[in-house]
Amino acid sequence: KQEVTQIPAALSVPEGENLVLNCSFTDSAIYNLQWFRQDPGKGLTSLLLIQSSQREQTSGRLNASLDKSSGRSTLYIAASQPGDSATYLCAVIAGGTSYGKLTFGQGTILTVHP
């Protein structure tokens, strides 16, 4: 059974800092990996999708990397802003016989203070 762990569970930083959120997964036979953002009581917004054949994906100030063999992904946020405050969720998309199944981590709660 795939298990996804996100570290840290919560992070509080001053505005302007660069930061790294970590995601690890136990079964490396993944298809893709997707990072989401969730504002309190709101839906999930897709940030980045990394295909298993890729090493990284970038969108604006966000950069996500994937190391399938070691079962790790990181989300790098550059020059953080108060508007980045949210919960960040890592989700692994299964391959093989469970193709397409999504397994979430518990999330990292990020607070960026002015």
Next chain:
Amino acid sequence: DADVTQTPRNRITKTGKRIMLECSQTKGHDRMYWYRQDPGLGLRLIYYSFDVKDINKGEISDGYSVSRQAQAKFSLSLESAIPNQTALYFCATSTGGYGYTFGSGTRLTVV
């Protein structure tokens, strides 16, 4: 319009009542899903459907049922609501391995 639309956005219902949550999508995806989110438990899969004739139970299907009325519509029913079904419910769509799109969620409170 949103790619994945859920109705209602918020609902308060009484124990024992039947309630239906609806989801429609304009993504053209074949696969649709229902998740619930509880504090400390993360997102858990209730039911999923790979096409109109294919319905599958997820991790926590007891007390729930679903109907896939069309490729674009997937509804979740609570036959007899109970307080521990109070949660945030999400509908999602996907094409398989190429990423998921989530709706804005339905906040359900059972009193």
